[in-house]
Amino acid sequence: MLTQRQVRxxxxxVLPTLLVVVLVAGYPLAQVFYWSFFKADIxxxxxxxxxxxxxxxxxxxxxxxxxxxxxxxxxxxxxVSLETILGLAIALVIHSNFRGRGLVRAAILIPWxxxxxxxxxxxxxxxxxxxxxxxxxxxxLGLLSQKVAFLARPELILPSIIAVDVWKTTPFxxxxxxxxxxxxxxxxxxxxxxxxxxxxxxxxxxxxxxxxPALVVALIFRTLDALRVFDVIFVMSxxxxxxxxxxxxxxxxxxxxxxxGYGSAISxxxxxxxxxxxLLYMRTLGREALK
Amino acid sequence: xxxxxxxxxxxxxxxxxVFIVVYSVFPFYWAVISSFKPSDALFSPDxxxxxxxxxxxxxxxxxxQANFGRNLLNSLIVAGGATLLSLVLGVLAAYALGRxxxxxxxxxxxxxxxxxxxxxxxxLGGLFMLLRQTGLFNTHLGLILTYxxxxxxxxxxxxxxxxxxxxxxxxxxxxxxxxxxxxxxLRVMLPLTGPGLVTTGLLAFIxxxxxxxxxxxxxxxxxxxxxxxxxxxxxxxxPFEIPWGSIMAASVVVTVPLVVLVLIFQGRIVAGLTAGAVxx
Numbered sequence: 001m002l003t004q005r006q007v008r009x010x011x012x013x014v015l016p017t018l019l020v021v022v023l024v025a026g027y028p029l030a031q032v033f034y035w036s037f038f039k040a041d042i043x044x045x046x047x048x049x050x051x052x053x054x055x056x057x058x059x060x061x062x063x064x065x066x067x068x069x070x071x072x073x074x075x076x077x078x079x080v081s082l083e084t085i086l087g088l089a090i091a092l093v094i095h096s097n098f099r100g101r102g103l104v105r106a107a108i109l110i111p112w113x114x115x116x117x118x119x120x121x122x123x124x125x126x127x128x129x130x131x132x133x134x135x136x137x138x139x140x141l142g143l144l145s146q147k148v149a150f151l152a153r154p155e156l157i158l159p160s161i162i163a164v165d166v167w168k169t170t171p172f173x174x175x176x177x178x179x180x181x182x183x184x185x186x187x188x189x190x191x192x193x194x195x196x197x198x199x200x201x202x203x204x205x206x207x208x209x210x211x212x213p214a215l216v217v218a219l220i221f222r223t224l225d226a227l228r229v230f231d232v233i234f235v236m237s238x239x240x241x242x243x244x245x246x247x248x249x250x251x252x253x254x255x256x257x258x259x260x261g262y263g264s265a266i267s268x269x270x271x272x273x274x275x276x277x278x279l280l281y282m283r284t285l286g287r288e289a290l291k
Numbered sequence: 292x293x294x295x296x297x298x299x300x301x302x303x304x305x306x307x308x309v310f311i312v313v314y315s316v317f318p319f320y321w322a323v324i325s326s327f328k329p330s331d332a333l334f335s336p337d338x339x340x341x342x343x344x345x346x347x348x349x350x351x352x353x354x355x356q357a358n359f360g361r362n363l364l365n366s367l368i369v370a371g372g373a374t375l376l377s378l379v380l381g382v383l384a385a386y387a388l389g390r391x392x393x394x395x396x397x398x399x400x401x402x403x404x405x406x407x408x409x410x411x412x413x414x415l416g417g418l419f420m421l422l423r424q425t426g427l428f429n430t431h432l433g434l435i436l437t438y439x440x441x442x443x444x445x446x447x448x449x450x451x452x453x454x455x456x457x458x459x460x461x462x463x464x465x466x467x468x469x470x471x472x473x474x475x476x477l478r479v480m481l482p483l484t485g486p487g488l489v490t491t492g493l494l495a496f497i498x499x500x501x502x503x504x505x506x507x508x509x510x511x512x513x514x515x516x517x518x519x520x521x522x523x524x525x526x527x528x529x530p531f532e533i534p535w536g537s538i539m540a541a542s543v544v545v546t547v548p549l550v551v552l553v554l555i556f557q558g559r560i561v562a563g564l565t566a567g568a569v570x571x
Contacts, residue, residue, distance in 0.1 A: 006392055006393075006472055007391070007392060007393060007394070009387070009391065010392070010393040011393075013383040013386060014383070014384045014393075014399055016383060017380050017383070017384035017447060018399070018402075020380060020436075020439050020443055021402060021403070021406055024414070024436060024439055024440045025414060027421065028414040028416075028417025028418045028420075029413065029414050029417060031417035031420060031421070032413060032414060032417045042419065042420070093307055094311075096304075098304070098305075103312075104308055104311060105557065106554050106557050107311075107315045108312075108315045109553050109557060109560070109561075110315055110316055110550055110553070111315055112553075113549045113550050113553040114546050114550070115501035115518075116501060116503065116519075117503050117520075118322075118519075118542040121523070121539075122318050122319070122321070122322045122542060123318065125321075125325065125538070125539065126318060126321060128535075130334075131334050131336070133321055133338060136336065136337070136338060167315075167318065171315065175561055176564075228410040228411065230411075230412060230504050231519075235523050246412075247410070247504075250412050250413075250415070251504070251508065254416045254419070260416060260420075263416055264416050267412060267416060268413070270410055270412060271410065271413040274408065274410050274413075278405070278408045
């Protein structure tokens with residue numbers, strides 16, 4: 001009796017959330033799919049015209065799309081790798097016992113708390129070609145032979161943007177990995193020490209294998225985030241073709257060029273790309289999390 | 292020799308710690324001191340590492356010249372609204388998903404999980420049209436509703452965990468006393484999830500406060516625009532006119548409250564982040 005009432009109540013309680021899901025995810029997504037088969041502008045100045053797969057065919061031949069895809073993949077690969085290595089190093093440092101550990105943990109949360117737009121602006125100022133502190137310090141310390149226009153030289157823009165992303169998101173990585181490190185039982189290290197294993201051997205035989213699940217979670221999580229990167233790139237270099245990511249190109253097509261049809265096709269392509277990674281995510285984590 | 296080696300090792304370790312702290316904090320420190328330097332000191336080839344000479348000129352400019360006060364208020368309304376709505380809807384759904392017998396529970400959880408993976412960009416066009424059709428384009432409510440795309444799933448996931456962690460006996464005792472499930476939720480369970488509400492609320496608020504893409508696309512003009520797009524578009528027409536002092540002042544104003552909150556709730560945020568990341 002109670003059970004039946006409980007089931008009804010459960011539905012009632014979940015309903016508002018499901019409505020929101022339909023409203024802000026399901027319906028807009030259906031629209032995007034639908035319009036990707038049309039030649040249409042976002043204000044409907046011209047009547048929309050059904051064109052079938054034409055947008056997708058164009059997408060496959062669009063050099064701008066290919067460039068954006070390449071930029072995104074490059075950004076993702078480099079920034080996620082750097083964040084993983086640096087994050088692991090930081091996690092190992094704050095995992096060991098020392099005075100002021102709490103303070104360090106607080107300090108590394110600061111970049112994470114700062115809005116991406118703000119951190120992009122902060123770094124733009126620090127990377128300023130004449131007055132930026134990086135140039136000033138670099139020259140003073142002899143690391144740079146002369147001041148560098150980091151955000152004007154085509155070959156330096158993407159690396160600069162990656163540096164900002166690494167600065168901002170490494171703490172997040174470090175915290176995820178720290179949580180993983182804390183799950184490894186201390187006795188394993190004690191036993192290994194008694195057996196005469198060096199710290200380095202302990203790292204390779206105990207830490208790394210046991211940290212792998214946490215590492216995979218963090219990696220996939222960051223990868224998904226990096227694949228949809230928008231803020232840091234758009235703020236630091238606008239829609240510059242040399243750096244624009246898929247998301248930046250997609251927004252430009254939809255909003256600036258008002259091209260609803262082609263923009264929607266790009267959206268679908270991005271979704272497909274991320275869906276491939278999500279499948280991986282669900283496989284490795286979904287079941288675990290639902291237990 | 293061995294003692295010397297240990298001392299050197301220890302020293303190297305602390306050097307590493309110092310390096311990590313400086314690397315994490317210095318850019319923010321630089322933004323803060325830049326916001327207090329007069330413009331001519333800002334544009335000096337040999338800048339001071341202290342906020343000297345000191346001025347509040349940029350803060351005055353930010354609040355007097357630009358509509359920054361309005362932007363701040365908009366951010367408060369939008370982030371606060373999205374957080375509140377997420378918490379209310381999230382508590383209801385999470386209680387059902389965490390504690391009630393409910394056949395398609397896993398399916399619903401998967402749907403919510405899938406939503407957290409959603410790239411915002413892939414629904415941008417659809418949401419843009421939806422907001423225009425419903426007259427919610429360039430309104431606070433429009434932004435709040437679209438922000439639920441990322442705040443609600445996260446809230447539900449973390450709160451489900453909290454509800455599951457509560458002992459069953461509490462609920463049973465309430466039922467024995469004749470409470471309905473809804474009363475049980477509101478009177479018995481909800482008070483116990485206080486810490487969970489604070490954590491998820493804070494994380495949702497930070498996410499909404501920092502959001503840029505939707506705010507940039509779904510608002511025009513300063514009446515509704517939140518802080519991130521306002522800061523991004525601050526400044527002159529050419530690179531020579533960029534008012535770095537004012538940008539840094541605005542950046543400090545929007546960041547300091549967040550940094551303070553994060554430092555206060557440090558432990559909980561770390562727990563919430565890891566839980567949220569593992570679950571979605």
